[in-house]
Amino acid sequence: MRRVSKIAAAGIATAALALSATACGSTSSEKDKDTSSSSSAGGKGVKVGVAYDVGGRGDHSFNDSAARGIDKAKAEFGGEIKELTAKTTDTEADRVERLTQLAQAGYNPVIGIGYAYANSMKQVAAKFPKTSFGIVDSVVEGANNVDNIVFTEEQGSYLAGVAAALKTKTDHVGFIGGVDVPLIKKFEAGFVQGVKDTKPGVKVDPQYLSHGSDTSGFASPDKGKAAAQGMLDNGADVIYTAAGSSGNGAIEAVAGKKGAWAIGVDSDQYNQASLAKYKASILTSVVKNVDIGVYDLVKSVKDGKPLTGTNSYPLAKDGVSLATSGGFIDDIKPKLDEAKKKIVDGQIKVKTTP
Structure with a gap:
């Protein structure tokens, strides 16, 4: 299990983000349907699947903070990003389906933004042991292919x-x-x-x-x-x-x-x-610099050394x-x-x- 040893400090906090797409986007309300967007720089870049919490990219808060990390990784590494967004009416089956869809399509890592994905990620991570998963704000117990990204x-x-x-x-x-x-x-x-x-x-x-x-x-x-x-x-x-x-x-x-x-x-x-x-x-x-934790996970997968276990980003490390x-x-x-x-x-x- 590899743990976070150093968190790069942040000029990341106010860049355009998008779970924490809290920083950019409209003041709009909830998205009524799953939405997705993908972009490709072709070739050898990353292929990241993101399951946002309700509000999604453009919530000017939590989701946007995560989105900033995704955007930074995409800018640095190139590749393809697939984004899906939760509904307030989601059931556990909906969350399982969302994560499964991303994993089946070959996205790696697959990242769940928000504690609501904990139970569904435990199920899906077990079915896709060669895929790296990440979850923000929760800990998925007993999974050796999940990076639990938590903050104080x-x-x-x-x-x-x-x-x-x-x-x-x-x-x-x-x-x-x-x-x-x-x-x-x-x-x-x-x-x-x-x-x-x-x-x-x-x-x-x-x-x-x-x-x-x-x-x-x-x-x-x-x-x-x-x-x-x-x-x-x-x-x-x-x-x-x-x-x-x-x-x-x-x-x-x-x-x-x-x-x-x-x-x-x-x-x-x-x-x-x-x-x-x-x-x-x-x-x-x-x-809450969710972008740092999300970026760290994507980079670790790109480097062939996926982060796993519980990685905490406290006040002392500018988390x-x-x-x-x-x-x-x-x-x-x-x-x-x-x-x-x-x-x-x-x-x-x-x-x-x-």
């Missing part, structure tokens, strides 16, 4: 909590999660801890847009906008949203209230063209970070740097559950 979302979210506590004027902030699953609970846990460690008296309102197997909370900007508006009406003036493209709606709502701040997620949302009219209200973003675009957190940088150092050094243990 709670650590980046802790820093967002520090920033929120230092910037709130009302001592009231909010957290909006897409779906109340363990992964998004990590974002909430880190954020709340960061707020409370910095300023214990600040009130934190958490809210989730959908529950259980209903993944619509990741692709419903209208729900994100309504949730954020409710928090603003109740006195919150800083709102952090970890909800895929639903976060676009939350940012829009925050931008409508003078003095309020939005905190973005996964990609540097200040630099998203589709959110440009709201960027003066985007305090920072918790950037997660706070964006500084706009300069809105420059005045609190010393306190953020202090908190980051304490996390990296192990002085602060960030919770993964609220």
Whole structure:
């Protein structure tokens, strides 16, 4: 089993991405059907199959972050990319079929963007032992041909909590999660801890847009906008949203209230063209460099040494970070740097559950 030894730091975070195609694309909602696109540079390049989560390339968040890594690999190595996108109505059989379709067509690696692919990938990887698979945000146990790409979302979210506590004027902030699953609970846990460690008296309102197997909370900007508006009406003036493209709606709502701040997620949302009219209200973003993990996997397959096992991209290796675009957190940088150092050094243990 080969493990990640070094994560190249990133000029990758704001390039055009496309799972995390969170950075580029429209503000649109969910795709109703599987969509695919393939491009070929001919010959000896890579042949990558990508199964995006709901929202797909163009969600300006999670999927776009993954897409940036795919695009970087394609630009460097040439070859062919096949992209399919999940629906909010997907069943386990749909996910199995999507991954199987890519593997049968000879794509290698096949990458599932999002925890929802964990069970289906375990099944499909067993049927295609010579194909390399990768999954973002989950761990597929017992598979020796899967690269489990995971991040310390709670650590980046802790820093967002520090920033929120230092910037709130009302001592009231909010957290909006897409779906109340363990992964998004990590974002909430880190954020709340960061707020409370910095300023214990600040009130934190958490809210989730959908529950259980209903993944619509990741692709419903209208729900994100309504949730954020409710928090603003109740006195919150800083709102952090970890909800895929639903976060676009939350940012829009925050931008409508003078003095309020939005905190973005996964990609540097200040630099998203589709959110440009709201960027003066985007305090920072918790950037999750999914692109680095995805690129590392593709390169390892190209080099003939596929990554397998669980490969973690923590704060210490720039797997997660706070964006500084706009300069809105420059005045609190010393306190953020202090908190980051304490996390990296192990002085602060960030919770993964609220």
